[in-house]
Structure formats: C-alpha cells, structure tokens
Amino acid sequence: EVQLVQSGAEVKKPGESLKISCKGSGDSFSSYWIAWVRQMPGKGLEWMGNIYAGDSDTRYSASFQGQVSISVDKSISTAYLHWSSLKASDTAIYYCATNSGAMDVWGKGTTVTISS
Amino acid sequence: EIVLTQSPGTLSLSPGDGATLSCRASQGVGGRYLAWYQQKLGQAPRLLIYGASNRATGIPDRFGGSGSGTDFTLTISRLEPEDSAVYYCQQYDTSPFAFGQGTKLEIK
Numbered sequence: 446e447v448q449l450v451q452s453g454a455e456v457k458k459p460g461e462s463l464k465i466s467c468k469g470s471g472d473s474f475s476s477y478w479i480a481w482v483r484q485m486p487g488k489g490l491e492w493m494g495n496i497y498a499g500d501s502d503t504r505y506s507a508s509f510q511g512q513v514s515i516s517v518d519k520s521i522s523t524a525y526l527h528w529s530s531l532k533a534s535d536t537a538i539y540y541c542a543t544n545s546g547a548m549d550v551w552g553k554g555t556t557v558t559i560s561s
Numbered sequence: 562e563i564v565l566t567q568s569p570g571t572l573s574l575s576p577g578d579g580a581t582l583s584c585r586a587s588q589g590v591g592g593r594y595l596a597w598y599q600q601k602l603g604q605a606p607r608l609l610i611y612g613a614s615n616r617a618t619g620i621p622d623r624f625g626g627s628g629s630g631t632d633f634t635l636t637i638s639r640l641e642p643e644d645s646a647v648y649y650c651q652q653y654d655t656s657p658f659a660f661g662q663g664t665k666l667e668i669k
Contacts, residue, residue, distance in 0.1 A: 480658070482606075482660075489647075489649065489660060489661075489662050489663045490598075490600070490606065490649055490651075490660040490663070491659075491660065492651070492657055492658045492659055492660060494657070495656075495658070504656045504657070505657075506657035506659070507562070507657070540605055540606070542606075544653070544658065546594070546611060546653060547594075547596035547608055547611035547612070547617075547651070547653055548596070548598070548606075548608060548651070548653075549608045549611070549617060549618075551605040551606055551607070552605065553605055554605055
C-alpha cells in the first residue's frame, strides 16, 4: 500500500505563489489517482480535483478550475498543488489522498496560511 | 454534478447508544460508489466504508453502511467515547467527487 507524505506548513502573503507537495512511497505510485482536498478553518471537506500519476490526466472541481493547478512528477512519485497568486481565502489545510476509488490513504495535511 | 446532503447536522448520544446518519444524493450514485469517512479533531479523515457497505481495513463491525441509488445510511452501534467525530459521505461515481457537508457526532 502506498503511503503519502506532505510538505510542511507554509505562511505566505497575498499575491505570492506557492507549490505544496505530496510524496508517495511503497507501492507503484504511477498506478494511482491522487486527489487534493481543502478544509478551510472550522469547515468541511472540499474535493478540489485529482490527477492520474501514470499519465497526468487531471480533473478539477468547477469551484477550483483556474484557481489552482495540479501536477505530478512520476519519476519522484510526487504530486503537487500550485497557486500562482494566493488570496487570504486560500488559508486552509490541504490534504492529498489516493483516489483510485474511495480515498483510502491520506496524507497528514499541509497548513497554508495567507496573511499580509 | 451530484450534490450530497447529510442529516442530521449534529447528533448528541450517550455511550452504548446506536447512531444513524443519512446521506442523500441529488441524483443516483452508480455502482454504489459511496464512501463514508470519519474525521476526529485535528486529524486527517479516515476511510470507514466504501462501496456503500464494505468496511475498510481495520474498521470494527460496529460500523455499517447501507443504501443505493440516492439514499445511503451509516449506522454505528454500541457507541464509544472515541466515536466523537465528524462523519462525511462522498460519491466517487461521477467527477467531481464531492463530499457531503458532514454530521457531527457528540458522545455525551
């Protein structure tokens, strides 16, 4: 079974760019879909989109299309979530998880804080 | 896009009680591709049920799932204090794989 390790907490200013990562270890990473999930402070889970690590086929929720980009480097078993211009409303915990069916393996989350 | 609505919003029960959580979909979920997750405070979510009724690895048989089409249920029997958490349903039949808004379970 794959394990997912996420990058550390980030504190950024509005307008800055950011890329956070989710590194897989164990079973063949290339055979998995990897999803990103947002959880704003005190709120529920929001599915942002997913990517197939084998060929980078990517799907987005309409709410996040154009706001973030999801990518993968299968040579290092790592998926990414990227913002080109952060907003205060991007403050949240971001989880990655396997999504080849139900989301059975989760990372511990990356806390992103955007503050001027 | 399939929208999931969970009820109730909050459930307050005593140890030993049974809990019934509901998840209703705005359109049919094919293949019973419906999952339930548990999220305790400060932790990542954990998969409980997949395929509407299959327990994930290591999940005790106090947790059960049922339903098909647009109506799904998570039942938890013999509640324990450690079951205090927010429970989410999610469909993974049709992208986007949205979650319900969650049910908070409090153990008095």
